[in-house]
Amino acid sequence: MRALGYSFETAVADIVDNSIAASARSVDIWFSPFGTIYVAILDDGNGMSADELFEAMRHGTKGPKAGRAQHDLGRFGLGLKTASLSQCRQMTVLTKKNGATHGAEWNLEAVERAEDWALHELEPADIDEVPHSKDLSALAEGTLVVWRELDRALAGESDPVRALQDHIDEARDHMSLVFHRFLEGKSPSLEIRINGDTIRPVDPFLRSCKGGQTLPPEPLQIGDATVTIEAHILPHISKLSASEMALAGGEEGLRRNQGFYVYRNRRLITWGTWFRLARQEEMTKLARVQVDIPNSLDHLWSLDIKKAFAHPPEPVRKGLRQIVSRIADRSKRVYTFRGHRGWAPEIVPAWKRFEGREGKFRYEINRDHQLLQALREEIPDSAGPTLERFIQMLETTFPFDSAYADMASDRKPELDEATDDLADRLLDTAMRMLASLDAQPALRARLLDQLEQIDPFCKHPAVAKKIKEQLQ
Ligand SMILES: Nc1ncnc2c1ncn2[C@@H]1O[C@H](COP(=O)(O)OP(=O)(O)OP(=O)(O)O)[C@@H](O)[C@H]1O
Ligand SMILES: [Mg+2]
Structure with a gap:
């Protein structure tokens, strides 16, 4: 279970998924590489009752077949445990609801010593010892997840301080992209802070840069659900400023990150692939296609525990294939005719x-x-x-x-x-x-x-x- 291939940033994002599902408006991530190394993730979501907490700390209590609220980002009932234990040996969850705070902890060392799987319930005195428990008590409701004994996250690192800092930087970059739809806009629905610094959203479609194009959204009806597809053609490289270029991932990133950007409930799941529906050829490097799928279609996709999409199901592929060729064509045109002011009638081309x-x-x-x-x-x-x-x-x-x-x-x-x-x-x-x-x-x-x-x-x-x- 501990080897599911989580990276630090995907593990943190999985915890934040739970916060979003619990209607959190703000998430604070703290880390301290000094003294006792820990990572703490606090949200102001709905919190859990004692029963809900113990349920949540066990595996797969809410399986893939369970009906999910429309905006729920969860699917398997595993994320909290698998993501956490992929990074640390001691995971503590404190949660506050209706004025009561409860805590529970998995400590792999204790599990090994006792040679059985026992979930440890925290006494009030233990709760006070947990880093940032005071920040939780300052909230009306919320949940705090703390990782300690970060053996996995820091495995093989000679300089753990530096390694944790690097991991946090990766987590910031990752979240600014995967949660960008929650973080952007005049009144964002979510604020994520790392050690007090607010994470800025990164828009993979560079909609704020001049010279790009957005094709009209195309709905794809699959059963009762609607998948929405919106193609964006980025502005040509020559029109991007250095910082916009960096946002787009540089020249290499522009080429590598073309393709579909698949969102499940507005959360970016996978990106930079054409699912072999088109060749990743150089001339379409400006095309990025936003695909929005509701979670009611989960059963069609092979969605793994890390929420990475492997292959879209056949009905979706069929729709995407048709759209892809149209888009690739537009992208090529932008690329070929840059600076030519298109085929405006006043231009007499050779x-x-x-x-x-x-x-x-x-x-x-x-x-x-x-x-x-x-x-x-x-x-x-x-x-x-x-x-x-x-x-x-x-x-x-x-x-x-x-x-x-x-x-x-x-x-x-x-x-x-x-x-x-x-x-x-x-x-x-x-x-x-x-x-x-x-x-x-x-x-x-x-x-x-x-x-x-x-x-x-x-x-x-x-x-x-x-x-x-x-x-x-
Ligand atoms: N921050 C949180 N606030 C409130 N409830 C939470 C929070 N984190 C987890 N929970 C509860 O614990 C349950 C289990 O979480 P877990 O992440 O293990 O599974 P999931 O989110 O249901 O599915 P997935 O495996 O896809 O993440 C959730 O369904 C939710 O009810
Ligand atoms: Mg989850």
Whole structure:
């Protein structure tokens, strides 16, 4: 039982789950690496009666099949014990309800000595000895969980003080993400403090950063329950500030943390995976999809004791698969066309992208581009078909594979910036385009007026502005 693979941060989060289920508005986590090392977790939730406490200290009293309140984060009736004993050898729970405080304790050393499983009930004098018992008595109701003898948490550590500090830092990062929906907003439903410092929420969808997109939520009906799916496309890396970038997990984190973010009752359960419904390919690294499932669907998911989802059930997979391809497509577009102001009609691009059948796509050279029109006018009519064949050849032989591989490794193409005759070439290009319109002064004026919106000038607005002034 003690080897269920809990980490320190998931164990702490499991205790906080219970606090949330008990309607707590605030949770205080204290730890002391000095003197007697302990971790104490106090909530102001509903507390337990003596009977409830002894029930709670035993295993699986409320099994997976028991009906659960809608907002309950529990499932197996195990978390309190397994999470605690995965980290320590002495777990104490004090709880206060209706003015009465009760305490109970599992002490593995005593269990080993007595060679039987005996739950130890605390006398009032023992209760006063428990770290932070005074903080509990200051509350009307609440529950305090204290871990001592942290053998597991600090196993193999030569510097326990440092090790505990590291664990606490990990726990802070973990909780700021998994409970972010409880911690955010103008009046958060929950406040978690560590040694008095309030934990700030981390929004994996970076909704406060400019340049991202949220697609409309899509409900997925499964029996009586509704799973809600909302896709977020993060802003492109180039638009993120250093701190936003760090929040997103850095460049590596952006790639690794794409995928579904699955919430059960608003608590983040698992994230950063496409459940093999899509490839974790580089080009979709901006997509993060929020999946909200109610606990009434627990029976469909293979939810383990640590509340990590293994595989979504078939009906959910089916719905997600369809949504995934749509989202991946949007994410790719953000990635490919950054800075291009999308396909706003005022932009005259050199290339156009078309959605083909069966999820295929194609790129075509813009036949309406004025430079191409100019060329057509300069060559004899008989050369027209050859020109068209030539353009088609360029379009159909475009080296997608190698360009994709280059982009995926975050390499940058060598563009006009690198050459010093850029201004001269752009000026020449502009003059050729304008010359073809000499007979149509109104059109000519409009072209010049909109020069900054036309490829390739839109990529070099400063140069385009100078050329405009020169030619106007
Ligand atoms: N902080 C708390 N405040 C009030 N009641 C609590 C608290 N912690 C635990 N309990 C009670 O103890 C019971 C057992 O908790 P435990 O975490 O072991 O199981 P669970 O939350 O029901 O399921 P899970 O195994 O998924 O965590 C809970 O169902 C709840 O009734
Ligand atoms: Mg629990």
